[in-house]
Amino acid sequence: MNLDLQTKALSVGTRLYVGGEIDAYTAPQLKEALMPLVEKQEAYVIVDLEEVNYIDSTGLGIFVGALKAADQHNSTMRLVSLNDRVKRLFSITGLDEVIDIAEKREETNQ
Amino acid sequence: MNLDLQTKALSVGTRLYVGGEIDAYTAPQLKEALMPLVEKQEAYVIVDLEEVNYIDSTGLGIFVGALKAADQHNSTMRLVSLNDRVKRLFSITGLDEVIDIAEKREETNQ
Amino acid sequence: MTELQDCIEMTVPAKPEYVGIVRLTVSGIANRVGYTYDDIEDIKVAMAEACTNVVEHAYQDEGSISIRFSVYQEYVEFKIADCGQEANVNALKKYRGPIQPDESIQDLKEGGLGLFLIETLMDDVEIKQEKGVAILMKKYLQKDGVAHGSDGFKATINENR
Amino acid sequence: MTELQDCIEMTVPAKPEYVGIVRLTVSGIANRVGYTYDDIEDIKVAMAEACTNVVEHAYQDEGSISIRFSVYQEYVEFKIADCGQEANVNALKKYRGPIQPDESIQDLKEGGLGLFLIETLMDDVEIKQEKGVAILMKKYLQKDGVAHGSDGFKATINENR
Ligand SMILES: Nc1ncnc2c1ncn2[C@@H]1O[C@H](COP(=O)(O)OP(=O)(O)O)[C@@H](O)[C@H]1O
Ligand SMILES: Nc1ncnc2c1ncn2[C@@H]1O[C@H](COP(=O)(O)OP(=O)(O)O)[C@@H](O)[C@H]1O
DSSP states (O other), X not given: OOOEEEEEEOSSSEEEEEEEEESTTTHHHHHHHHHHHHTXXXXXXXXXXXXXXXXXXXXXXXXXXXXXXXXXXXXXXXXXXXXXXXXXXXXXXXXXXXXXXXXXXXXXXX | OOOEEEEEXXXXXXXXXEEEXXXXXXXXHHHHHHHHHHTSTTOEEEEEEEEEEEEOHHHHHHHHHHHHHHHHTTOEEEXXXXXXXXXXXXXXXXGGGTSEEOSSGGGGOO | OOOEEEEEEEEEESSGGGHHHHHHHXXXXXXXXXXXXXXXXXXXXXXXXXHHHIIIIIOSSOOEEEEEEEEESSXXXXXXXXXXXXXXXXXXXXXXXXXXXXXXXXXXXXXXXXXHHHHHHSSEEEEEESSSEEEEEEEEOOBTTBOOTTOHHHHHHHHTO | OXXXXXXXXXXXXXXXXXXXXHHHHHHHHHHHHTOXXXXXXHHHHHHHHHHHXXXXXXXXXXXXXXXXXXXXXXEEEEEEEOOOSOOOHHHHTXXXXXXXXXXXXXXXOSSOOHHXXXXXXXXXXXXXXXXXEEEEEEEEOOBTTBOOTTOHHHHXXXXXO
């Protein structure tokens, strides 16, 4: 019941693969993996959520925090491969208007 | 949370495919499908348990009842493709000594 | 017509590792009751939000989360309660909305979306002061593909599937 | 050393459709506690047997099943209780064994394996008369691949994997 977290260096930037359920128990694990990536100056971070089948407000809060940190460090954070359920929670809360979320699943192979 | 039950006519006899969890709630469904098959005179019935991932004593009891009915009607009932967990419960209870259970998974393609 | 059919109760420690266990139980019950896939996912989120609030806000020290499912013909009422300190329930009832796109990034808050999600995902939500905070929420069962209640958003989502 | 860490309680209607929901909750808790895959499956069966007994034997009419999980460092104690009629608890404690291969097929019984399975799959089982029947069963956590308790059968099975 822990998150599955893996990072991969890209030609430009880093890709963070996340798998599992992001909730109050697992959100600290996500935070620990994600924050150091976006807290670098001018970093480019892709967060791949393909294997995430559940998220709630605790997880959304981690992404808000990461967005603020990225903004402070002139970094870019982009979420890709969200399933419909996960995408929907970003939409309902309006977070899809402030966080960069790839529209289609195809866009994720960059 | 219902059982998945399908019958297929063989050149000799009938094959009953069972899928799901056999417990107090679903056992009556199994009974309803299985009993008419073994209550025919000199029937040959293969019960395929490949897709069964859970069984407890209520389900075991259905097979004991079916064995008795088969015996009364000179019918044969054979269980095939049990996974390790399901097989184990037949072993612990000693039912594998009285019910015809195919030893290896390969024997199931008859 | 709305006679109580079944009542299920559960008490778990107010710790984050139990929120997932509650979700698992919730999905089992919601499945059995006959909710659609999307409704089950909505209920799981709303329940987790309410439980997470107890974990994070109700107790100074240790405590527990009490959960009750009351199954009626047309809906289930979910109740999540704690025995925490007296909270300002009126403050909990203030207007909540989604994030505004014109807000500056540095002004965004990392929290404060839980109750908003509960109100959006469930059909009828009531917050009460009892021993601690109690949240009661209803979710109607969809019959013949028609959503009861006023959850227009969900109806749209379902159409897209 | 064996201090109580967490306590989880659950009450469900004594109806067959709730036994699967209890199993789901059990698997979530057992998983979180850290049991092996095989132990989790054993616990699910034992819990389902105890719940099914309440469904089938405890009440004339309606009633409920009370379940309590007490999590200790080295084991979990599972308690399943009902408020049914007074049962002959001594009769419940009589010797139970597996089916004898020399029995004639027509003499086989379709029931009577539930308590035997509970005793075989769990490490320590106690049957008590309380408001109705209460079954308490312990299952030790396996550490460093060594099984506590006396469940030799399981150890053998594990080796075959
Ligand atoms: N069970 C509770 N006990 C005490 N206070 C609560 C409870 N639930 C919610 N609150 C209060 O309501 C506020 C808003 O909750 P919510 O919308 O879920 O956002 P968040 O939990 O992220 O702050 C919380 O910050 C807390 O002050
Ligand atoms: N909770 C209970 N309340 C009353 N009687 C019970 C209870 N549990 C078990 N019993 C009695 O013990 C007997 C043996 O139970 P068990 O070994 O599970 O087999 P089965 O339920 O198939 O008869 C039951 O037939 C019943 O008479």
